[in-house]
Amino acid sequence: MSKIMSFTKIALKNLVSKPATTSYPFEPKEYPERTRGHVVLDDDPCILCGMCMRSCPPGAIKVDRAGGTWAINGYDCIQCGYCVEKCPKKCLSIVPGYTEPSSEKTIQTVKVEVPPPPKPAAKPAAPKPAADKAPENKE
Amino acid sequence: MQDLGQDIIKLEKDEFLPEVQKKRNENWRLGQICCAFVDGTTYEVSYSFCKDLEVVHFRLEVGKDEEVLSISRIYDSAVFYENEMHELFGLNVTNMAVDCQDKLYRIKETTPFVKKEEK
Amino acid sequence: MNSIHKSPWLLHYDGSSCNGCDIEVLACTTPVYDVERFGVVNTGNPMHADIFLVTGGINTQNAEVVKQIYNQMPNPKVVLAIGTCACTGGVFKECYNIQGGVDTVIPVDIYVPGCAARPESIIDGVVKAVALFKEKSKDGDFVEVDEVPGDEEAETEETVAAVETEGGEE
Amino acid sequence: MMCKIITVVAFIILAPFIGGLLDGIDRKLSARMQGRKGPSVLQPFYDLKKLFDKQFLSVNKMQLFMVISYLIFMIVTGAMFFAGMDLLMCFFVLSTVVMFLILASSSTHSPFASIGTHREMMQMMSYEPMVLLTAIGFYLATGSFKVEDIIKMDKPAIIMLPGFFLGFVYILTIKFRKSPFDLSASHHAHQEIVRGITVEMVGPEFALTTLAEWYEYVFLLGIVGLFFVNSNPISYVVAVVVAFAAFFLEILIDNTSARVKWQLMFKLTWIISLVCGGVNLLILEYMR
Amino acid sequence: MENLITVLICAPIVMALIMALVSNDKVRGILTYLFGTVIAGLAVTVAVLWFKKGEVLTFDLPQTEIWDHAILVLEYVLMLVIIYLSVKAKKGIISVLAIVQTCLVTGLELFGPKLVIVRDHMKMDWLSVIMILIIGIVGVGIGIYAVGYMRGYHVHHSEVKDRRAFFFSIMFLFYGAMFGLVTSANLIWLYFFWEVTSVCSFLLIGYTQTEEATNNSFKALWMNLLGGLGIALAIAFAFTFIGSVDLYFIVKIASQYGNQYGLLIPIALLGFAALTKSAQFPFSGWLLGAMVAPTPSSALLHSATMVKAGVYLLVRIAIAMNGNTAGQMIYLAGGFTFFMASVLAISQSDGKKVLAYSTISNLGLIVGCAGIGTKETIWAAAFLIIFHAITKSMMFQCVGAIENSTGSRDIEDMQGLALRYPKLAFILMLGIAGMFLAPFGMLISKWAALKAFVDAPSTIMVLFIAFGSATTMFYWTKWFAKILGIGEKNEKDVTEGNEYFSMFAHAIMLLIAVTSLPIISIKVVEPYVKDVFGSAVPAISESNIWTMVILVSAIFVIPLITYGVARSVKHKDVMAYMGGANTGDNKNFVDAMGEAKELKVSNWYLDDWFGEAKLFKPAMWGGIAIILIFLGIVIGGAL
Amino acid sequence: MAKRSIVPFGPQHPVLPEPIHLDLVLEDETVVEALPSIGYIHRGLESLVAKKDFNEMAYVTERICGICSFMHGMGYCSTIEKIMGLEVPERANYLRTIWCEMSRLHSHLLWLGLLADAFGFEALFMECWKIREKILDMFEESTGGRVIFSVNKIGGVLKDMPAEMLADFMKRLDGMQKELKKATKVFMNDYTVKSRLEGIGILSKEDAIACGAVGPMMRASGIEVDMRKTGYAAYKDIDFQVITSDRCDSYGRCEVRIGEIFQSIEIIRQAIAQIPDTELSVMAKGFPKGEAFVRFEQPRGEAFYYSRANGTKNLDRMRVRTPTFANLPSLVKILQGAQYGDVPLLVLTIDPCISCTER
């Protein structure tokens, strides 16, 4: 039983009803809460143990113990969440909102102050900026 | 024939081709061929045959400089697997129906799964 | 080159991606994201394209292909690397057959990260690319890519050196 | 005479705008039929401007020369039609026009262009009989091949030519490059021959081809209208409405069918030409 | 005039004898130029002198008696020649045809009843003059071309025995016979010249003496003898029932009385004879087989001589076929042939074979026009004959020259000819454009024919034309497209000056003919039509013709301008698109094994649809059916 | 007088989103010879086992392909689970089943769309992909990713789908089913569509076995094999019939996949109704040692996973034999004598996934 133009009904219905198209980018997109957008570090609990660096499949995270920095290359991270799972301190989380496209592959670096284990910290840590708010951009 | 568990049946080289032919005659499909290079000395080559929901795996152990006979004259579709093994592992498969001359994937490295020194 | 502003035609090439990013690129053209709203046409023909979307990393075989397609596109043109693989090689960068991101063979203008890159992100990338056309002139920076650029520094030097003289047989 | 010149000038100046707008409407309506928002109706003009601004790359210089000739002769065809000249001659020149397009594409020695070229020829072979028959139909119905005489009849030609009209609308699908007969130069990207006949046309060259296509749109819809135009001024309104309806129908067909292969196209088109055109022709000749 | 015509007919025959004796190549060349010039001059003189008066002329040659007897004797000679040749080739059966018809005609002449109406043996009118000019100019052009061509031919084909003296001799004989044919009013004379052309073509086709050539030449012989039999029967009928062998008289009374008293039978038989000569289905085989001969003979057979004899005769008797069954037979056969041959041409890649099918197809159109037999169709037919003769001759010469230079006449090997051999390509493209493109002559004539068919009215012919034009377009277009592509530059062109002379002369003639179409119409074709029908209208209005002429100029001028524009545009050369697999030039791509592989782009030949294997037999049977059915009706109707 | 043309088809070709290359030898438009070549996507990811530990490999295998990403992750995890003798909790099995079937749904819809695109039916392509977006939304809501999910781990799954979510999904699937009925009718009944599918690319039952065809390709040649019937994950508890077709042509392949779309919805329905409440995963302790083959049914057919572990964190060998790899010989077979216009269509009827084929 062949028909010609059997799609007509659907086509005409589509023609008169509202298109399925989103209004992005004119209106922001709302993401479901589980969306894996990018990894953020809560630098407070981080001990710069480097577990995340070692477990990250593409090697997007660099933990510099000596320099006291934790850095992520958002252009290398595959949002797998393995670092989040592995972090012993549970200080990583993966949240909605993707790394913005840009013409440079910037690395976000967060200064992490780890209280040296033997002695208490010399200086009380000033309130740390959140990773995604004030990243230090480095090539 | 030696059963390694997991339905893997170890075959000696001389009983290999007749067994494969038998499978073909009984209308089994060729499921896959897989090569692994273990202990820096031997290739373990596994041939899987399927029929309906059944599966059996034949296992050949091949020394690194030994040759394996191609089954591509029994199963045409083995050509892809065998060329792949030759290109990636350097396994000597002889008498292939179609020899791609290591041009299946056209990679830069030779036999990346078996490092030069190892071979 | 503001005219491209309203009519960016794109060409998609799948380097060695896992399809994740490809189907997201394709999804951009389908009803829910419908990039044709912005005048984007998925041309499939390098000769007609303004924007080159590459997904996936670069391997031995596709390096030549990517270069060739790039060279076939008329100026002005921009290149978008879509997805983590195209940006850096991603999870596959340690594979024996992966050279790295797209920028190892042709100059990349915009990196769109994500694994897979989301349609929204791709749209953002295209919007940024379109903005770039304002800076690119028609004949000025025609770059013919012949050699695989080595390190970053050498790359810029080489591309400047390779500016083509225009005008065919005149 | 003055009137004719004005019409021709109007055609030459306005046709690209009408054609482009039709193209825009086509894209908008198609998008909506597909459940998308679609581009602005002015999009084709943006595209055209962009194409003219692009760098000109060329595989073979011969191509540009053919493409320009293609455009000019397309304009000539349309102008001849709107000047009220001989319809059959318009069609003959039209096939010369298509020749230029074919030569343009084949001059590149490109595999996809080549297949596109052959499909274009196949399309031409398929629709050509109906095109000729249409002109003959008008002649039989009105006693003249001349457009200026045809529009002076007291009755619209469609009364005598329903079969020819059907056949002509049918081949319009081929001429407009619409699915199911969008074989040689796919307006949709994902085709096996890439862009077929236009694959090697870059920037300005492609723009010229597009422009020629717009002229062709207007010319072909003019012929659709010709079936309805007569000495009654209202008929012009009817003609415009019908032309639009035909255009809408083509869009709908485009969006509700798969692209068939040339074999089926060829067979169907000849059969339909023979049945629609042939039967109508037979009846007209017996009525004489 | 009488003397002039005598010279026109006799001079070539004398020259033929001289040529047969010349074995030196140089001398032969010089003689050919000389004789050719003489013949062309004679033809032009005849035409000019005749035009001064511009009216129908009937006359007898001096010493008609002698001519009559000579022809009688020569007919027997011809018969003996045929018997000898066919027996030698073990095809003796063919000679039966010759014996029957010769005996029939000569028997009637010697022992038959006395003729009631005897008129002059010769007649000259506009049509004869057109034909004389075609033979004299186009035909001689081919002769001049042949000098260079045959030299090259024997260099390439060392296996073929050099019989050039014979070749040129036959060619000149051919001219003479053709001149005689188009001026004879007496059917017996006409029949004689007709037989001479048949034998000449047989000899030319068999020139190379290969097995294929011999077979094909005999095929041509028996088919044409079958046609001769048709004329012989027509003569017999005219002798016994009408009492006259004057062609014009027979036509006249047939057109007046229609199928009463069986007057249509000789017309139908003559028509049948013409069908064989003009290679309509089912008799197309001989013309296709004629391709084995060296190019000049193909050109001669296809354009100026032989096949034109057939359509000439048809146009002569056209008025007697208007609106009757004989006409139906002819126009159906013609229309059918036009369509089928153009369809078959699609599947051919041999350039000469495409030309052959195209000839058959175009002749079909002329035959169709003649079969309808109205003023407009005759107008169209006359123009078709003119344009076809010039264009086809030019194209054959061109393909021959291409074959000599490239070693192949296959269309696929003509890729990018425009860059490789610009001059030859120009000729070829002009020819192709001339064959089917608006606004060239063939198309104008076809247009006129179409209009005439609509008015006739003949639905079936309209449909044949509508569909046949579409297929015609397909095979020409793909050839055209091939020539214009990208190709290697700087190949050696071995074409000689005399070949180019002839080709360019043709090209110029073609352009003159196209641009002066309105003048030819007013001065030549319309008077002829008026003479035959009593009144004349051109099939397409004059304003349209002028528009066409303007378009012709446009089609040269516009591309010239755009070419200039295109050249001055700044551009950058790139490679053609090959999906990213290009190896760096436009000729190779990276293949599945990672190596460079040459790209090949070939035309479509659609063998499954239009191949000879598929369609040739049906076409034959279609032709046979049409002829048998209608001959049956004509003869049955008379009984 | 047919003359041959040689046409390079791909690697960049708009009708094939993925790069493969064919040397096509054509007579007019008839394919007289087709030589495929691959390697444009070959990455060599199986070799990554030497560089990544066996847990990380779960994330690498997911990225073998962005279409049935979930199944790749699951397949790989099952081999390790088998080697280590881990009992995956039932709820995880059910969740895996649901995600598998959702993957199949989105994959088949994607395929239908691309098929429509290959035969030039743009509106139908758009319709299929429009419907498909709804499944992607469900994926994103349940796993956080539209195409790559990262919810598999060795020993179970990482995320749960709460009952309300499942109920909501089911409701949406019911709605989708209606739309799908209308759209798939076009594939099955439309004259122009049928002219492109019927009798095109015949692969007889015998050839299917000889070429080692798998999945819908094989089932459309009348062979009733579906790995889900082996009862991995939760399939053992699900009642379903293997869908086959005896047509052996492209139409049959389309028919089978359309049947499976509705079947998938039905399987999800059953799974949601029966899903038990247990843990989501079991802990894997120590390093695996041993080897295991696992077979399961991806949208494109049967896939093989093989792991060989030596008791360290890096495996000796991991191997995937994906369905497309197995279907390549069938493709070569059906391309012979095809029409050029059907080439993309035939390539599509095996539902190629080159990315997983070349790894």
Ligand code: SF4
């Ligand atoms: S314990 Fe370690 S991770 Fe936690 S807050 Fe202190 S330093 Fe950071």
Ligand code: SF4
């Ligand atoms: S983020 Fe977590 S894993 Fe990474 S260094 Fe800090 S504490 Fe360690």
Ligand code: SF4
């Ligand atoms: S406790 Fe965890 S993070 Fe710390 S050293 Fe051990 S493995 Fe690394």
Ligand code: SF4
């Ligand atoms: S999400 Fe995955 S890729 Fe991204 S940083 Fe964490 S481990 Fe690395």
Ligand code: SF4
């Ligand atoms: S082509 Fe395929 S089906 Fe045919 S024999 Fe070879 S492998 Fe088997």
Ligand code: SF4
């Ligand atoms: S970035 Fe991720 S999704 Fe995209 S291609 Fe690479 S692995 Fe696939």
Ligand code: SF4
């Ligand atoms: S799996 Fe391959 S064929 Fe299918 S959509 Fe993805 S890229 Fe295309």
Ligand code: SF4
């Ligand atoms: S078969 Fe293809 S689509 Fe399916 S998971 Fe593998 S790679 Fe992906």
